[in-house]
Amino acid sequence: MFMGVDLQPLWISLQVAFYTTVLLIVLGTPLALWLARIQGMKKAVLEAMVALPLVLPPTVLGFYLLVTLGPGGPIGDLWASFGFAPLTFSMAGLVIGSFLYSLPFAIQPLMNGFEQLGQRPSEVAATLGAGPIDRFFSVTLPLTRRHYLVAATLAFAHTMGEFGVILMIGGNIPGVTQVASIAIYDHVDALEYSQAHVLSAIMLVISLLVLTIIYGVNRRMEARFK
Numbered sequence: 001m002f003m004g005v006d007l008q009p010l011w012i013s014l015q016v017a018f019y020t021t022v023l024l025i026v027l028g029t030p031l032a033l034w035l036a037r038i039q040g041m042k043k044a045v046l047e048a049m050v051a052l053p054l055v056l057p058p059t060v061l062g063f064y065l066l067v068t069l070g071p072g073g074p075i076g077d078l079w080a081s082f083g084f085a086p087l088t089f090s091m092a093g094l095v096i097g098s099f100l101y102s103l104p105f106a107i108q109p110l111m112n113g114f115e116q117l118g119q120r121p122s123e124v125a126a127t128l129g130a131g132p133i134d135r136f137f138s139v140t141l142p143l144t145r146r147h148y149l150v151a152a153t154l155a156f157a158h159t160m161g162e163f164g165v166i167l168m169i170g171g172n173i174p175g176v177t178q179v180a181s182i183a184i185y186d187h188v189d190a191l192e193y194s195q196a197h198v199l200s201a202i203m204l205v206i207s208l209l210v211l212t213i214i215y216g217v218n219r220r221m222e223a224r225f226k
Helices: 008-037 041-054 058-069 074-081 091-101 103-117 120-127 132-143 145-160 164-170 180-189 193-225
Strands: none
Touching: 008 041, 008 091, 008 103, 008 145, 008 180, 008 193, 041 103, 058 074, 058 091, 058 164, 091 103, 091 145, 091 164, 103 132, 103 145, 120 132, 132 145, 145 193, 164 180, 180 193
């Protein structure tokens, strides 16, 4: 409790944002690398699919996730056949929904970084005997670290503020799937403005700190390369 407000929803939001960001960086890297290398209509279609959450109403994405991952859905039934707990209305479901909804915020900065870098540095490293994994960690990753910072920061901040997708696939279960954005809505709906003010202020400070960090690091890196 902080100033009479339960901070459990904030802790859940932080967990979801952290897990989602890690997955987006790990799984998004090969996808972004591939998208940066391909050309033609295939690239346009795949880029549009990745960017779809930017224009798609969150409730639409949440609805289809609920149908797909829930009982009776293709993935939900397959998941249940292995004896696992349902994905819907769980932390795992929140992370999956957040992963898809925040995908463009991670993929686009990474893809831009790989496109700007080009393949020349990696090709030079290959002529010196470096393997694919070595080339990525010793050449590609250091030269695109700023884009990784942008991707991670945007994905984390965007996930922290999610509402529609979270509500559709996770519901509003206190201590389980009730994130900060939903808790704020509940407080306002119950006319508990003081509690809503506290949670909103904390979210505002977190968002400001995240953006300050990314702009500060970007400026330092730009100054270093001048």
